[in-house]
Amino acid sequence: MTKDIKFLIQSYYPHLSGTSKHIADYLLQHPQIDSSLTISALAQQTGTSIASISRFAKMLGFKNFQDFKLSLLTWVKNQERPLSDTPFQEINTQDSLMTMTQKIFTGNTATLDATLKVLTEAQLKKAIRIIQQHCGIALFGLGASSVVAQDGYHKFLRSNKVPLFTNDFHMQLMMATKLTPEHDCAIIISHSGENRDILTLAKKLRENKIPTICITSYGNASLTKLADVTLLSIADETNYQDEALHAVISQISLIDTLFILSAVQDSIHTTTVFKEIRATIDQTRNK
Numbered sequence: 001m002t003k004d005i006k007f008l009i010q011s012y013y014p015h016l017s018g019t020s021k022h023i024a025d026y027l028l029q030h031p032q033i034d035s036s037l038t039i040s041a042l043a044q045q046t047g048t049s050i051a052s053i054s055r056f057a058k059m060l061g062f063k064n065f066q067d068f069k070l071s072l073l074t075w076v077k078n079q080e081r082p083l084s085d086t087p088f089q090e091i092n093t094q095d096s097l098m099t100m101t102q103k104i105f106t107g108n109t110a111t112l113d114a115t116l117k118v119l120t121e122a123q124l125k126k127a128i129r130i131i132q133q134h135c136g137i138a139l140f141g142l143g144a145s146s147v148v149a150q151d152g153y154h155k156f157l158r159s160n161k162v163p164l165f166t167n168d169f170h171m172q173l174m175m176a177t178k179l180t181p182e183h184d185c186a187i188i189i190s191h192s193g194e195n196r197d198i199l200t201l202a203k204k205l206r207e208n209k210i211p212t213i214c215i216t217s218y219g220n221a222s223l224t225k226l227a228d229v230t231l232l233s234i235a236d237e238t239n240y241q242d243e244a245l246h247a248v249i250s251q252i253s254l255i256d257t258l259f260i261l262s263a264v265q266d267s268i269h270t271t272t273v274f275k276e277i278r279a280t281i282d283q284t285r286n287k
Contacts, residue, residue, distance in 0.1 A: 005072055006075050007234045009060070011219045022046065023046050023053065026045065035069075111247070123230070123231060127229050127231065128265060131213075134183060134184055135162055136185070137184070138165070138176065138184055139186070139189075141190065142190070142198060145190055145251065148255060151255055156259060159259065161262075173200065176201050176204040176210070185211040188201060188205070188213070189215045189216075190223055191233070193218050202223055214229075215231045216232065217234065217235060234247075235247035235249075235250060
């Protein structure tokens with residue numbers, strides 16, 4: 001599956017500088033390319049070097065320039081869609097209730113679609129390997145991201161793993177301090193990847209050598225430098241829903257993905273635990 005390069009560039013853009021930002025600006029302003037484009041031609045068009053273009057492509061997670069160009073060509077093709085097909089549409093007061101609802105659902109679907117398009121097999125394999133190799137999973141998140149972390153805690157309770165979660169920052173810090181690399185791994189969620197408290201938690205996890213998966217919306221945020229693997233949650237902003245809240249939708253889906261993929265890899269144990277939990281919950285219901 002081809003990565004959506006527009007969302008990738010937007011994800012990295014806030015923390016770009018120098019030559020990388022210049023290349024990103026050029027691509028965002030001049031998306032019209034053709035299949036004959038070479039790396040030397042793009043370097044000439046952007047006023048940079050072949051090495052700079054290569055580094056930019058690899059920073060975005062592409063293996064080589066050909067993969068990078070394929071995503072550029074796919075992006076150009078998508079530009080040809082009618083304006084009415086744009087996934088993130090503003091809600092107007094003149095819209096009917098059903099039109100507003102349709103725009104909300106379309107935007108939510110677009111968030112999931114964009115997030116899926118920037119995921120890679122390699123990222124998922126690395127994340128699942130981390131989860132498989134550890135019994136304990138500590139989930140960290142503050143503000144809106146705490147809702148996602150708690151959702152992950154709720155999901156992993158149904159597996160043979162031992163999930164850990166608390167809402168309070170200081171308690172999360174205490175939790176991070178007690179984790180051990182032999183037994184535990186961590187999933188840390190932050191839309192910006194720049195929250196001071198979240199970075200404090202991530203640094204403590206790194207200090208204790210805890211394998212860490214981070215979920216964030218910015219590919220080169222400070223948080224990504226402290227994690228072993230990064231999964232991007234792509235979102236856009238509209239009049240009535242900022243991108244941080246939009247990102248929660250894709251973050252929850254990424255948590256769901258990590259849970260299900262790891263459960264499939266360890267289906268026997270997970271199925272047993274799931275049945276035991278369901279039997280216990282059923283006892284609380286009226287017959």
